Every structure is written in C-alpha cells, then in structure tokens.
Amino acid sequence: MLYIGSHVGFNKNSQLLGSLEEALSYNANTFMxxxxxxxxxxxxxxxxxxxxxxxxxxxxxxxxxxxxxxHAPYIINLANPVEEKHRFAVNFLSEEVKRCEKLGITxxxxxxxxxxxCGIDNGIKNIVDGLNEIMKNNQSVCILLExxxxxxxxxxxxxxxxxxxxxxxxxxxxxxxxxxxxxxxxAGYDLNDFDKVLNDFDKIVGLSYVKCIHINDSKxxxxxxxxxxxxxxxxxxxxxxxxxVIYHKKLDNITKILETPYINDVAxxxxxxxxxxxNAR
Ligand code: FE
Ligand code: FE
Ligand code: ZN
Numbered sequence: 001m002l003y004i005g006s007h008v009g010f011n012k013n014s015q016l017l018g019s020l021e022e023a024l025s026y027n028a029n030t031f032m033x034x035x036x037x038x039x040x041x042x043x044x045x046x047x048x049x050x051x052x053x054x055x056x057x058x059x060x061x062x063x064x065x066x067x068x069x070x071h072a073p074y075i076i077n078l079a080n081p082v083e084e085k086h087r088f089a090v091n092f093l094s095e096e097v098k099r100c101e102k103l104g105i106t107x108x109x110x111x112x113x114x115x116x117x118c119g120i121d122n123g124i125k126n127i128v129d130g131l132n133e134i135m136k137n138n139q140s141v142c143i144l145l146e147x148x149x150x151x152x153x154x155x156x157x158x159x160x161x162x163x164x165x166x167x168x169x170x171x172x173x174x175x176x177x178x179x180x181x182x183x184x185x186x187a188g189y190d191l192n193d194f195d196k197v198l199n200d201f202d203k204i205v206g207l208s209y210v211k212c213i214h215i216n217d218s219k220x221x222x223x224x225x226x227x228x229x230x231x232x233x234x235x236x237x238x239x240x241x242x243x244x245v246i247y248h249k250k251l252d253n254i255t256k257i258l259e260t261p262y263i264n265d266v267a268x269x270x271x272x273x274x275x276x277x278x279n280a281r
Contacts, residue, residue, distance in 0.1 A: 002246070003067045004215075004276060005030035006258040006269035012044050016054035016103055020063070026269040027277075029062075032069035032109070032212075032257045035099045039075055041092055046102045055104070067255045069144075069178075069212050070100050072110045078130035079113030079123035079155050089113075090130045097134060100141045107211055107255075109144045109178045112156035112165060123155045128168030135171045144178040144211050149186035149227035157187040157225070159204040166205065177209045180259075181237060181245055182216035182230070188223040191241040198250060212255045215242055215276075231260045232272045239279070247281045 005028035008019045023031035036043040058065060073096070076089045093110070100108050115123025131143065145165055150157030156165065162177060169175045179201075181191060189197045201207065217235030219228035233239035246256055258269055 001253055002277075002280070003030045003064075003253065003255045004028060004246070004258075004273055005032065005255070006260075006267070006273070007032050007071070009033065010035055015047055015050040017050045017057070020054045020057060024061070026267070027273050028269065030064070030067040030069075030255050030257070032071055032255075032259075034071050034073060035096060035103070036073070038071070038073045041073070041075075043095070043099065046099060048102075051103055065104050066106055068105055068107075069255055069257060070096070070103075070105045070108045072096055072108055072143075074111055076110070077113040077116070078110075078127045079115045079118075081116065081118035081122055081126060086126055086130060090133050093130070094134050094137065097138045097141045097143075101139075106140060107142050107144055107176070109146050109212060109214075111148060111154075112145050112161075114153045115155055116153055120155060120161065123153070124161065124164050124168070127155060127165055131165070131169050131175070132171075135169070135174050138171075138174060142174050142176050142211060144176040146178045146214070147180055147183050147187070149180075149183040150188075150225040151186075151227045157183070159201050163205045166209065175209070176211035177205060178212040178214060179210055180214035180216065181242060182214070182218040182235075182259075183227060185218045185222050185237050186220060186224050186227055188225075190222055191237050191245070194241065194244050194248065198248070207250060210251065210254055212257060213245065213251060214259050215246060215256050216259050217242065229260055231263065231268055232258070232275060239275075243276070243279050243281065246276055 217230035
C-alpha cells in the first residue's frame with residue numbers, strides 16, 4: 001500500500017485536525033508536521049478536543065495515525081559539544097516527545113545534528129548520550145534519524161554514521177531511520193542505482209530500521225552536499241528515480257513524505273501526489 005503525503009502546517013487553532021484537512025486537500029493519505037514553529041521553541045498546549053475530532057475523521061476515512069510523522073524542530077542540535085546547548089536540545093526534545101505522545105504520534109524525525117567542530121566521534125557520542133537520556137522516559141515515540149546531505153559539519157550523511165548512532169542507543173525499539181532522497185543524492189549516493197543504495201543500507205544499518213522516506217528532488221548534482229530540495233521530476237534525481245524509490249517493493253507500506261518547495265507561494269503537493277499516483281507501478 002502506498003502511504004503518500006507531504007509536510008503540512010500545524011497551527012494553534014486547528015492543530016491535528018487542521019493538519020489532516022490540509023493533507024486531505026492534497027489527496028494525501030498521510031502527512032508530516034512540526035508541532036510548532038521549527039525555528040523556535042514556542043509551543044502552545046495540545047487541545048484534546050481537536051485531537052479527538054481529527055481521530056474521528058481519520059477513522060472515518062481510513063487514515064492511520066501510526067503512519068503520521070512529526071518532524072523535530074531543526075534548531076535542535078544534540079551533537080553540540082557546548083554543555084548548555086546540548087542540555088537545551090535534550091530538554092526540548094523530551095518535551096517534543098511528550099507532545100507526540102499526547103497527540104498519539106508514534107514517529108518523530110530528527111536531524112542527528114552538527115558536530116560544529118568537535119569532530120565526528122564526539123558528535124556521535126553527544127547524539128547517543130542525548131538520545132539515551134531522552135528515551136529514559138519515552139515509552140512509545142520512535143525517533144527516526146534522518147539521513148543528511150552532509151552540509152557543514154552535519155552528522156549522519158552516510159549510512160556508517162547512522163549505524164554508529166543506532167549502535168549506541170540502548171532502546172533499539174525506539175530508534176529508526178528516515179531516508180531523504182535529496183539528502184542521500186547530495187551526500188553522494190547515486191539514485192540511478194537505487195537497488196545498490198538499498199543493499200548497502202541493508203548491509204550497514206538494516207532495512208527494518210527505515211520507518212519514513214522523504215521524497216524530494218535535488219537542485220544540485222550528486223555529491224554536492226548542498227541540501228536544496230527541488231520539485232518532483234524537476235531536479236537532478238528525476239521522476240523515474242523517485243518513482244523507483246516510491247514504488248520499491250521493499251519499501252511498501254513505509255510513509256513517504258514530500259518536502260518539495262512551494263511554487264509562487266503555492267503548495268505543489270496536490271499536483272505532485274497526482275503525478276505520483278498516475279505513475280503507479
Ligand atoms: Fe528534515
Ligand atoms: Fe527531509
Ligand atoms: Zn533537506
């Protein structure tokens with residue numbers, strides 16, 4: 001079964017219900033959202049009445065809460081070696097986990113972090129320590145490490161680094177991976193041979209860890225390490241290669257999320273989802 005959706009908004013007055021309605025307007029059957037502005041830590045309380053209304057509507061339409069994704073705010077950097085910044089990241093992520101639990105969300109995508117000069121080994125250690133601390137009080141939210149483009153000092157732009165983080169996490173049932181096609185391509189993985197990429201991932205990390213895939217084209221060539229998303233079929237990855245990922249039999253039932261750029265201030269998701277469905281294979 002294809003679970004396809006996009007990044008959608010989440011605002012104070014409509015919350016999960018509003019996110020769901022936006023997703024439905026794109027003919028999506030799943031979605032991803034930030035529980036507040038991704039660039040700051042301002043958060044307002046979750047309204048259980050709105051959550052229940054969203055659940056009712058999802059049940060009516062057969063939309064599975066378990067396929068819906070939250071994205072952790074990107075200002076969070078667990079790899080940061082500065083103690084107070086690391087602490088801030090751990091505390092804020094713990095709060096995000098609680099918000100996910102309150103919403104019934106079971107999967108949260110996280111950028112592993114940037115080592116900002118302390119080196120890859122220290123960066124990985126900081127991430128692992130932070131994750132283990134967050135998971136102490138977390139019973140139900142699986143944290144999905146996103147594969148990164150390798151911009152700046154980003155950790156997690158190759159499968160080996162993702163594997164090292166997973167190895168350090170004590171509660172393996174609470175850790176997973178979110179592949180991002182733009183990021184993998186930018187990091188140097190050639191999606192013209194996606195079977196090879198998947199095999200490598202399976203050997204190094206294990207395919208069972210993949211719980212979400214971000215579907216984006218890239219504005220740059222393979223290995224550019226730039227992280228500039230492009231609309232589906234308009235970039236250097238191309239429609240065929242993206243369809244290969246979306247309809248790959250080994251990735252069936254895994255949530256696929258579009259994070260492609262708006263075109264003239266309009267979300268492209270309805271058209272992109274239609275294009276993807278039209279090319280079902
Ligand atoms: Fe991301
Ligand atoms: Fe992404
Ligand atoms: Zn990106």
